[in-house]
Amino acid sequence: MSIALPGIGIRLPDVSYRAYRVWQRNRDVYLRLWKAEAIWPLAEPLITLLALGLGLGGLVTRSELPGDQRYIEFIAPGILAVFPMWAAAGECGWGSFFRMENQRTYHAIIATPVSIEDVITGEILWGATRGFISSVYILAVTAAFLLLHSPMVLLALPMAYVSSFMFASVSLSYTSIARSISSLNYFFALFITPQFWLGGVFFPLENLPKELQAAAWFVPATHVADIYRGLVQGHLSLGHLGDLAWIAVVAAIFYYLALISMRRRLIQ
Amino acid sequence: MPEIIRARNLVKRYDGFTAVAGIDFSVRRGECFGFLGPNGAGKTTTVRMISCVSPVTEGELAVDGLDVRREPRRIKSILGVVPQEDNLDPDLSVRQNLAVYARYFDMAKELANQRIDESLALFQLEEKQREPIWALSTGLKRRLTIARGLINQPKILVLDEPTTGLDPQARHLVWQKLRYLKEQGVTMLLCTHYMEEASHLCDRLVIMHQGRILVEGSPAGLVEEHAGQEVAEVHVSGPQREKVLAEMASRPGLTVEEVEDILYIYARTPDGRAQMADLILGAESVAYHQANLEDVFLRLTGRGLIE
Numbered sequence: 312m313s314i315a316l317p318g319i320g321i322r323l324p325d326v327s328y329r330a331y332r333v334w335q336r337n338r339d340v341y342l343r344l345w346k347a348e349a350i351w352p353l354a355e356p357l358i359t360l361l362a363l364g365l366g367l368g369g370l371v372t373r374s375e376l377p378g379d380q381r382y383i384e385f386i387a388p389g390i391l392a393v394f395p396m397w398a399a400a401g402e403c404g405w406g407s408f409f410r411m412e413n414q415r416t417y418h419a420i421i422a423t424p425v426s427i428e429d430v431i432t433g434e435i436l437w438g439a440t441r442g443f444i445s446s447v448y449i450l451a452v453t454a455a456f457l458l459l460h461s462p463m464v465l466l467a468l469p470m471a472y473v474s475s476f477m478f479a480s481v482s483l484s485y486t487s488i489a490r491s492i493s494s495l496n497y498f499f500a501l502f503i504t505p506q507f508w509l510g511g512v513f514f515p516l517e518n519l520p521k522e523l524q525a526a527a528w529f530v531p532a533t534h535v536a537d538i539y540r541g542l543v544q545g546h547l548s549l550g551h552l553g554d555l556a557w558i559a560v561v562a563a564i565f566y567y568l569a570l571i572s573m574r575r576r577l578i579q
Numbered sequence: 580m581p582e583i584i585r586a587r588n589l590v591k592r593y594d595g596f597t598a599v600a601g602i603d604f605s606v607r608r609g610e611c612f613g614f615l616g617p618n619g620a621g622k623t624t625t626v627r628m629i630s631c632v633s634p635v636t637e638g639e640l641a642v643d644g645l646d647v648r649r650e651p652r653r654i655k656s657i658l659g660v661v662p663q664e665d666n667l668d669p670d671l672s673v674r675q676n677l678a679v680y681a682r683y684f685d686m687a688k689e690l691a692n693q694r695i696d697e698s699l700a701l702f703q704l705e706e707k708q709r710e711p712i713w714a715l716s717t718g719l720k721r722r723l724t725i726a727r728g729l730i731n732q733p734k735i736l737v738l739d740e741p742t743t744g745l746d747p748q749a750r751h752l753v754w755q756k757l758r759y760l761k762e763q764g765v766t767m768l769l770c771t772h773y774m775e776e777a778s779h780l781c782d783r784l785v786i787m788h789q790g791r792i793l794v795e796g797s798p799a800g801l802v803e804e805h806a807g808q809e810v811a812e813v814h815v816s817g818p819q820r821e822k823v824l825a826e827m828a829s830r831p832g833l834t835v836e837e838v839e840d841i842l843y844i845y846a847r848t849p850d851g852r853a854q855m856a857d858l859i860l861g862a863e864s865v866a867y868h869q870a871n872l873e874d875v876f877l878r879l880t881g882r883g884l885i886e
Contacts, residue, residue, distance in 0.1 A: 329683070336679050340670045415666035421632055422660035423683035423731075424652040579593060579633060 324570045325426040332425055333433025334440070336416075341441075352398060352448040356390050360456055363513065377515055378544070387458040388539035389512030391449050391467060392474070393532055399442035399475035400482040400503050404495050407434050407486050417577060431573045435479045435566060442475020443468065461545025470542065473555075474535040477562035481531070484565045487572035506532035531561050583608045583643055583735060583766050584629060590637035591624050591790075598624040600790035601638065606735075611757075611767040613777045613784030615872075617880055620787040622770045623663075626737055629768065630660055643734060656684060659733030661725050663740040663770075667712045673723055674699070674708040677730055684731040691730070698726040702756065718749030725756065735766045742776060754779055774873040788880045798872050805878055806870035807834075807847035811855055814841055815862040823858050830854055836878060845870065845878075 341348060360383060368382030376385050410416040421427050446467060453459055485498040509523070510532030516524050527533050534554035541547040584606040591599040599621040606612040614622035627633035628640055631651035640647045642654045668676050674695060681691035699705045702722040707715065715723065721741065728736060741757070742750040757780055761767060769784075771777055777784055778798045785795045794801060815823060823842060827835050832848040833855060844855050852867065859865050 329685075332683050332685075335682060336668070339675060339679060340668065343670055414669060415662075415664055416668065418632075418662065418664075419666040419668075419680075420683060422630060422655065422658070422662070423680070424656045424685070425683050426652065 324428045324567075324574075326428045326432050326570070327426065329425045329429040330432035330436060333420060333430050334436045336420075337433070337437040338440075349448065352394065352445040353452065355394055356449045356452045359390055360387070360452065364456070383456065384458055386513055387453045387456070388543040389510075389536045391446060391453065391471075391543070392536040392539045393507045393510060393512050394449055395442035395445040395471050395475050396478045396506065396532055396535070397503065398445035399438045399478040400499070402441040403434060403438035403479040403482040404486055404498060405492065407438075407483055408489060408492050408495060410434075411486070411577075412492070421577070427574050427577055428570050431483065431570050432566075435476060435483055435569065438479025438482065439472050439476035442478065443472045446471035446475075459543060461543065463542050463545050463547070467539060467542050470535075470538055473562070474531075474538075474558055477531055477558050477565070480562055480565035480569055483569040484572060487569055487576050506530050511536050531558060534558055581607050584612075584768075585641045586625075586638065587640075588638040589625070589628065589635065589640055591621070591628060591633065592636045597790055599628070602785075602787075602790075602792045604785055604792060604795065606766065606768065607783075609761075609764050609766055610782040611761055611769060611780050613769045613771065613781035614787060615771060615774070615777055615784055615876060616787035617772060619789075620880075621790040622787050623739060625787070626739060626768060626770050630658055630737055631655055656731065657734040659728035659731060659736045661728040661736065661738045661741055663743065665720055665724065667720060667723060667727070669712045672709050672711055673704060673715070676712065676723065677727055680727050681730045686731065694730055694732070698729060701759075702726045716749075718745050718752070721745060721749065721753060722756070725753065729760070729765075733765070735768060736760065737768045739770045740773070741769070741771075742773065750776075774871065774876060778872050786876060786879055793879045794875075801875045802870050802872060806874035807845045807851065808849060808870055809846045809851045810868055810870050810874050811844040811846070811852075811859065812841060812866045812868070813844060813859050813862045814864045815859065816840060819861040826858055843874070845874070 364383030364386055368386075371382040373379050373381060376382065417427070417430050420430050450459070450464070450467060481502075482498070485502075486495065489495050489498075509519070509527055510530055511527060512532070516527055516533070519527065534557045537554045538547075538551050541551050582605045584604075586602060586604050588601045588603060589599055590597070590601050602621075602625070604612075614625060616622045624633060628635050628647065629642060631642075631647050631654050635647060643657055645654050647654060668679060671679060677695045677698060678691060681694065686694070699708055702725065704719065704723060704726065707719060712720065712723075725738075725741065728738075738757070742753050745753065754776070757767065761780070767780070769777065769780055781798055783795065783797055784801070785792045786801075787793065794805065796804065813823070820842070823844075824835065824837075827833060827844075832846060832851060834845045834847070836843045836845070844859070846852065846854065848854070
């Protein structure tokens, strides 16, 4: 049952356990296609570790990196942070837009006892799951390169779910206002790609000009990469709690925005 | 309670545009109730409000005694919706489409499997159950969409243009299934601009135009009242046409409507053809047909093209 507070014009989002039904629907489709879906999250980190880690890394001396590590060791935690970002954001960007507009899946679902807020929540939970699956593949690849030394790295799995939930929420918020599938290009070109390259994954942020360093601090991927560095190297500090809090706040804000904005778009 | 849906002064406005302008109707349990009207008449909007996917702007709307504003989930759990568009899950098989949909209603797996088997049998889809959706013809997809709408054994089945785009064989098969469902006591709401379909299936219907209900009644009753017995489509021009129109006033059993170069003469009495015989002697061509719902529809909503 939805609760309306007409007196102050606020309508509380109608989220229920039925969000899980939407998650299950996406899982069932994924399980029919999983072999084709597995190739990206396996191939991308593998190629990156070979090309940048070993290839480019051969040109970087250890002393130029914090902690006197090899370049491939420096980027491994970073790619654990940013490839799942692509997986989660892509799922709730192109994937969700396609389901909503081309397949009319949302329209089919909201004709049942599932509310639009359940659909949105299920979609974001699924986007987070895609990020999580991607993390599992990447952990396997980085483990094969013998780059994981601390058991703490197992915490990367719950962390992957939390950070992917955030990226999925941000992405679905944008999808809710996208007019066409090509307008999603703005989001990926101007928001996701810069985080990928400039979020402190491939070089220490200190190498950037001061202004850009400040800008990078506001970017979610920077905080996610920070946490993964701590987990892979096996030392966490209080600063990482700050990173986590930052991620939680961004996730909460954009999850709420996605709920409001999608209802406005679809329930007319 | 004989009424399963009751609307009082129902209004829907979008950003200043009034799609439904204060309508009243009620649907009885077990009947097939039709919404007819040209595109943009407000019939789909009305049905979307009943289905709780479009908020009511003003007025009252109750479905099975529940207020659409307060109990959308409970109402949706007793509805089966068959949309006009194809929104099946293209990546899933026929059977999986039904199973996934049953889960939205929290149906236990065993019960769902049993219902799916029954539905597949009823709609002759058993052999296709492992096929992907893209391999199905339009007619098969439509049958599957109706089967999907029935998976929760709804009290009310909502059908929006259920046979648009189907070939005659597929259409007749769908009609046969719908008649069977009606015999089983399922209440049906049918949105259509296909008159033959409405005559075939509806017990009662309303004709909507520009957000209002123009008339309400049974298909036969509406034909009787608004189009009479027989219609002559007369191609006539010049002085002959003027003569026909002038004579008309003195013949109470006849009414006429001018459309472009054609006159439609409606006979209200069984001897209509005799009454109009001398009038149309000089016409270029005359065609008679039994008055039908299409005549009612066109008389009430105009023969001009509505965009």
